[in-house]
Amino acid sequence: MSKKRGRPLTEALTEAERVCLSNGAQLTELRRTVLQLILEAPGPLTAYQLLDQLKEIRKSAVPPTVYRTLEFLMENRLVHKIEQLNAFIPCSDAHHDHHDVQFLICEKCGTVAEIEDHAIVRALAKAAEKQGFHPGKAVVELDGICAACSTSAH
Amino acid sequence: MSKKRGRPLTEALTEAERVCLSNGAQLTELRRTVLQLILEAPGPLTAYQLLDQLKEIRKSAVPPTVYRTLEFLMENRLVHKIEQLNAFIPCSDAHHDHHDVQFLICEKCGTVAEIEDHAIVRALAKAAEKQGFHPGKAVVELDGICAACSTSAH
DNA sequence: TAACGGATGTTATACTATAGCTCTTCAGGT
DNA sequence: ACCTGAAGAGCTATAGTATAACATCCGTTA
Numbered sequence: 001m002s003k004k005r006g007r008p009l010t011e012a013l014t015e016a017e018r019v020c021l022s023n024g025a026q027l028t029e030l031r032r033t034v035l036q037l038i039l040e041a042p043g044p045l046t047a048y049q050l051l052d053q054l055k056e057i058r059k060s061a062v063p064p065t066v067y068r069t070l071e072f073l074m075e076n077r078l079v080h081k082i083e084q085l086n087a088f089i090p091c092s093d094a095h096h097d098h099h100d101v102q103f104l105i106c107e108k109c110g111t112v113a114e115i116e117d118h119a120i121v122r123a124l125a126k127a128a129e130k131q132g133f134h135p136g137k138a139v140v141e142l143d144g145i146c147a148a149c150s151t152s153a154h
Numbered sequence: 155m156s157k158k159r160g161r162p163l164t165e166a167l168t169e170a171e172r173v174c175l176s177n178g179a180q181l182t183e184l185r186r187t188v189l190q191l192i193l194e195a196p197g198p199l200t201a202y203q204l205l206d207q208l209k210e211i212r213k214s215a216v217p218p219t220v221y222r223t224l225e226f227l228m229e230n231r232l233v234h235k236i237e238q239l240n241a242f243i244p245c246s247d248a249h250h251d252h253h254d255v256q257f258l259i260c261e262k263c264g265t266v267a268e269i270e271d272h273a274i275v276r277a278l279a280k281a282a283e284k285q286g287f288h289p290g291k292a293v294v295e296l297d298g299i300c301a302a303c304s305t306s307a308h
Numbered sequence: 309t310a311a312c313g314g315a316t317g318t319t320a321t322a323c324t325a326t327a328g329c330t331c332t333t334c335a336g337g338t
Numbered sequence: 339a340c341c342t343g344a345a346g347a348g349c350t351a352t353a354g355t356a357t358a359a360c361a362t363c364c365g366t367t368a
Contacts, residue, residue, distance in 0.1 A: 028315070047355070060317060067356060068316080083237040084293055086324095086355060102278075104287045117281040120274070124256075124296060127271040132301030133258045139238055139295040142278060147286030182346070201324070214348060221325065222347080240324065240355095 012039050012090065016078050019094045023076055033057060034069045035090070038079055043110045044087035082112055084141050089114070099137045106146035113146065166193050166244065170232050173248045177230055187211060188223045189244070192233055197264045198241035236266055238295050243268070253291045260300035267300065 007015075016035055020027040027035070037053050038045060045053075047066050054061040070088060073079040077098045079088050082105065091098070092114045100121045104113040120140065128135040170189055174181040181189070191207050192199055199207075201220050208215040224242060227233040231252045233242050236259065245252070246268045254275045258267040274294065282289040 026314085030316075062318070063356070064318085064358090065316075072315095083295075102281065104282065104285060104289075106287075107290070113285065113287070115281060115285065117277065117284075120277040120281055123271065123274040123277040124294075127256065127269060127274055128258065128296055128298065130271075131258060131267065131269065132304070133260075133267070133296070133298055134304050135258075135296045135298040136261070137297045139293060139297075140278075141237075141293040142282055142287065142289045143291045143293075144282065144287050144289040150286070150288055180345085184347075216349070217325070218327090218349080219347075226346095 009036065009039055015094060016076075019078065020076055025072070025076055030058065030065070031069050031072055034066065035073055035078055038073075038088055039090045044082055044085050044089045044112050046085070046087045050088070080114065082141060083139055084143070085112075102140040102142065104142050104144065104146065106149055107143055108145055108149035111146060163190065163193055169248060170230075173232065174230055179226070179230055184212065184219070185223050185226055188220065189227055189232055192227075192242055193244045198236055198239050198243045198266050200239070200241045204242070234268065236295060237293055238297070239266075256294040256296065258296050258298065258300065260303055261297055262299055262303035265300060 013032065013036060016032075017027050034050065034054060037050055047063070047070060050070075051061055051063060051066045054066060058065075070079065070081075074081060077094050078091050080091055080101070080103070081088055082103060084105065089112050093116075096116045100116060100118075102115050102117055102120055104115065106112070121138075124138055124140075125135065167186065167190060170186075171181050188204065188208060191204055201217070201224060204224075205215055205217060205220045208220060212219075224233065224235075228235060231248050232245055234245055234255070234257070235242055236257060238259065243257075243266050245255075247270075250270045254270060254272075256269050256271055256274055258269065260266070275292075278292055278294075279289065
């Protein structure tokens with residue numbers, strides 16, 4: 001799994017603080033800790049992987065602790081859930097529309113890339129309209145092999 | 155939940171038989187029964203809902219029974235899993251490319267419509283190519299309100 | 309100080325899915 | 339007829355994912 005992240009950790013956390021403030025929400029120590037674990041991970045983390053790590057820091061952590069925290073972080077657009085994996089990744093950009101994002105899941109290395117492709121969004125909207133369907137959130141997850149894994153020959 | 159289905163039950167089952175044969179697979183009584191339950195349902199069924207129904211017919215049914223059967227039915231393109239719901243629906247058309255299908259999930263009535271929109275497929279392929287990503291299967295699930303629910307005013 | 313709302317603690321349980329081994333059946337080769 | 343191998347199904351146990359419901363703590367404000 002590649003360790004590359006778009007932003008340094010502290011910058012991402014500061015940004016998260018700002019986002020929460022502007023949403024009238026508080027990034028408490030627990031929430032900040034969980035977000036940090038997700039940011040530091042080389043790939044998607046399941047709730048229970050997160051729980052195991054969290055327990056080392058916060059003895060009282062149990063499943064509801066992490067699920068509640070994840071719910072908060074998702075509401076505030078700081079993390080995404082990957083439905084196929086039951087796992088969570090940091091949101092790469094708090095500014096884009098949280099509902100119109102797509103994921104590229106590499107079956108080799110396990111990394112998940114987040115993209116925001118407007119052609120896809122438009123195609124989805126148009127297809128929905130054709131059916132008289134009023135769309136809310138879209139789940140778009142592509143499985144395959146990422147660029148790095150397909151060039152490195154094995 | 156609307157009860158409308160595209161095809162009569164027996165026709166769908168006959169077609170399923172044909173598909174399995176041409177895949178060198180056998181639609182056994184168990185598999186046929188499970189498929190029929192899914193076809194008759196007004197909406198998506200979870201594995202355990204299916205299990206409960208199956209138990210009334212086949213006393214020996216346990217979770218692996220239904221999961222194995224579902225795996226078979228998915229491999230043979232007879233059912234789809236809706237990732238967001240952990241639930242299963244019949245495939246509306248065994249002929250289309252099983253990987254390039256999209257779902258419209260109504261939050262009001264719970265029905266799921268299956269579509270095959272080539273503009274979406276093309277947009278996905280293009281976006282993947284931009285990233286050097288080699289796509290396999292795509293999960294595309296749109297949440298929203300279906301035409302029927304948005305016209306009937308409530 | 310009382311009342312409240314948000315955050316977290318705590319216990320229990322519900323729901324989803326798979327591992328791994330056994331047993332039967334049936335087709336194909338001898 | 340006999341052996342064998344592969345597919346299907348039975349069976350037990352357990353792993354993994356998620357939520358309900360109620361208790362407690364704490365800071366703000368009426």
